[in-house]
Amino acid sequence: MNEVIVKVERLKKWFPVRMGLFGTLLGRKELFVHAVDGIDFEVGQKEIFALAGESGSGKTTTGRLLLRLIKPTNGRILFQGKDITNLTDTKLKPLRRKMQVIFQDPYESLDPKKLVRSIVEEPLIIQGIIGKEAEDRVYRAMEDVQLVPPDEFLLRYPHELSGGQRQRVAVARALVLNPEFVVADEPVSMLDMSIRAEILNLLLELRDKYDVSFLYITHDLALARHLCDNMAIMYLGEIVEKGPVDSVLKEPLHPYTKALMLAVPVADPTSRRVEVVIKGEIPSPINPPSGCRFHTRCPVIIGDICRSKVPPLINVQKNHSVACHLYVK
Amino acid sequence: MALLDVQNLRTYFTTMSGKVKAVDGINFDVELGKATGLAGESGCGKTTAALSILRILPPNGKIVGGKILFKNKDIVTLDDDEMREEIRWKEISIVFQGAMNALNPVYSVGNQIVEAIRLHEPEVDERQAWERGEKLMELVGVEPSRLSGYPYEFSGGMRQRSMIAMALACHPSLLIADEPSTALDVIVAAQVLKLMKELKTKLNLGMILITHDLSIIAEICEKVAIMYAGKIVEYGDIVTVFKEPLHPYTRGLIGAFPDITAERTRMISIPGYPPDLLNPPKGCRFHARCKYAMDLCQKEEPLFCELKKDQWVACHLYSEGKIQKH
Numbered sequence: 001m002n003e004v005i006v007k008v009e010r011l012k013k014w015f016p017v018r019m020g021l022f023g024t025l026l027g028r029k030e031l032f033v034h035a036v037d038g039i040d041f042e043v044g045q046k047e048i049f050a051l052a053g054e055s056g057s058g059k060t061t062t063g064r065l066l067l068r069l070i071k072p073t074n075g076r077i078l079f080q081g082k083d084i085t086n087l088t089d090t091k092l093k094p095l096r097r098k099m100q101v102i103f104q105d106p107y108e109s110l111d112p113k114k115l116v117r118s119i120v121e122e123p124l125i126i127q128g129i130i131g132k133e134a135e136d137r138v139y140r141a142m143e144d145v146q147l148v149p150p151d152e153f154l155l156r157y158p159h160e161l162s163g164g165q166r167q168r169v170a171v172a173r174a175l176v177l178n179p180e181f182v183v184a185d186e187p188v189s190m191l192d193m194s195i196r197a198e199i200l201n202l203l204l205e206l207r208d209k210y211d212v213s214f215l216y217i218t219h220d221l222a223l224a225r226h227l228c229d230n231m232a233i234m235y236l237g238e239i240v241e242k243g244p245v246d247s248v249l250k251e252p253l254h255p256y257t258k259a260l261m262l263a264v265p266v267a268d269p270t271s272r273r274v275e276v277v278i279k280g281e282i283p284s285p286i287n288p289p290s291g292c293r294f295h296t297r298c299p300v301i302i303g304d305i306c307r308s309k310v311p312p313l314i315n316v317q318k319n320h321s322v323a324c325h326l327y328v329k
Numbered sequence: 330m331a332l333l334d335v336q337n338l339r340t341y342f343t344t345m346s347g348k349v350k351a352v353d354g355i356n357f358d359v360e361l362g363k364a365t366g367l368a369g370e371s372g373c374g375k376t377t378a379a380l381s382i383l384r385i386l387p388p389n390g391k392i393v394g395g396k397i398l399f400k401n402k403d404i405v406t407l408d409d410d411e412m413r414e415e416i417r418w419k420e421i422s423i424v425f426q427g428a429m430n431a432l433n434p435v436y437s438v439g440n441q442i443v444e445a446i447r448l449h450e451p452e453v454d455e456r457q458a459w460e461r462g463e464k465l466m467e468l469v470g471v472e473p474s475r476l477s478g479y480p481y482e483f484s485g486g487m488r489q490r491s492m493i494a495m496a497l498a499c500h501p502s503l504l505i506a507d508e509p510s511t512a513l514d515v516i517v518a519a520q521v522l523k524l525m526k527e528l529k530t531k532l533n534l535g536m537i538l539i540t541h542d543l544s545i546i547a548e549i550c551e552k553v554a555i556m557y558a559g560k561i562v563e564y565g566d567i568v569t570v571f572k573e574p575l576h577p578y579t580r581g582l583i584g585a586f587p588d589i590t591a592e593r594t595r596m597i598s599i600p601g602y603p604p605d606l607l608n609p610p611k612g613c614r615f616h617a618r619c620k621y622a623m624d625l626c627q628k629e630e631p632l633f634c635e636l637k638k639d640q641w642v643a644c645h646l647y648s649e650g651k652i653q654k655h
Contacts, residue, residue, distance in 0.1 A: 197598035263519035265544035
């Protein structure tokens, strides 16, 4: 693979659970939400890396960690080879130019009281880019996201735009600084099917034009299939399977990945129907199940080993690895 | 005879800037034990159509024309009391969009179901209503003892199931589900879809399923109506419409779906945006985004006609004698 832009090693984020005064006085054991619990992966240059899983699996927390919006509990984050795990805010600021984010909900992520112009311009001002250069960059970003002619959109408020146009503004805001790495957190899940493809094709075009790498957070495996290069499936803070998209989705190995794929409805009334092979919902990350975290819902549990021993992430085929006792030889 | 027969329904909203023709002459029907899907982009009038059927439109919305025949009775002509006492919940109920957040957080789920039962059937006493609540919870797959729990103690899937239980509280024959699974996770959504499918057969329910996600319609429905800008552009049997879509918009929508099993391809989208319903374009409302648009499309509105058995379409490509296949 080509140059690695972001690499995480044994990354962990535990959030303390508030216990209140009584809990503290009574000396109750401190509890933690194990949001991200020891994950490793890397995103190469120009790569779109998908992080998939149910809500509560730790995808968004991982995204926030990579951008260092929050501080990891343990592990390392390397950005272009540089350890940014413990950098202070002042030291992070110049790096923020290179990493940006697109949020899920374009109805909430844009300040309703600001003009599109100020929204797109804000990152530039924060980074001290002003005047003619700032203006040129705003226009270029607007053209890149196909909000043309820019003058028609710059003096509007977010409420005057459609959902798809708003998300384009959010993309323009993320790209105005020419970042090298963008975290896209479910950027299309709030949009209609018919315009999702447009936004995603736009991301692909921008990737090719500016060599941006993306961490694409999603629960939609079908979209990941058409957009991403490599992917990792997360479950309760851990990566259960990772590898090239083609390999993971064509020959899923982990029972959880298989279950996720069977649960995706297909827009064809004559093809296979949705199958629900796993019961219940994701358990609480405060006290995650012992052994393999998926054992409480797993349809093919093989024995006590699943309950007692954590399966290691092992390489099964080229770059395709899985954490499941079924594949431990 | 169809359970529900919507004929040329038109619902307009009066706003400060003029009349918004949210639903402008739609026709479809629903049969007992069968589901009809209403699909289309946001703002195409799907939810307005549902609210019109229940007659719970906001104050500025009004049904200005057409008929809604429910069991052969036009419910547009009923007065508000008759609607409340005879139709709503007892005959037609709805599971709202974002139902997960539609439960009142300060009452237990049981209380809310009992309230729905006792409001519509005052002769039922508190205890009987609670027992019925327990049976309903069992029916939708929630442990009946959880009835006394509060919404915050429920997971998203359980809340959605409770909302479905509440909608079934007075044994309706028609259930409207507005985006029943969009806010849920993949696996939980699949569980809810499976439940809806089972209920349809088990209780012989007629169903209207509103969603922008065609794959959900493919999963549950027997018929589908594709809506665009307040009109139905294509309507018919689900297999026919999905296998041989006629209207360019339907084709675009189906093409916009990523297929998890297919080879990697560039995703297809429909360029442009839906029109402003304050001032809908003349002729066919889709013409500005249609790659097959002809002069005629800008001038004349296409008729909604049955091109072949169980497949209706409103498009000039198929006007008499000019049937073209692509």
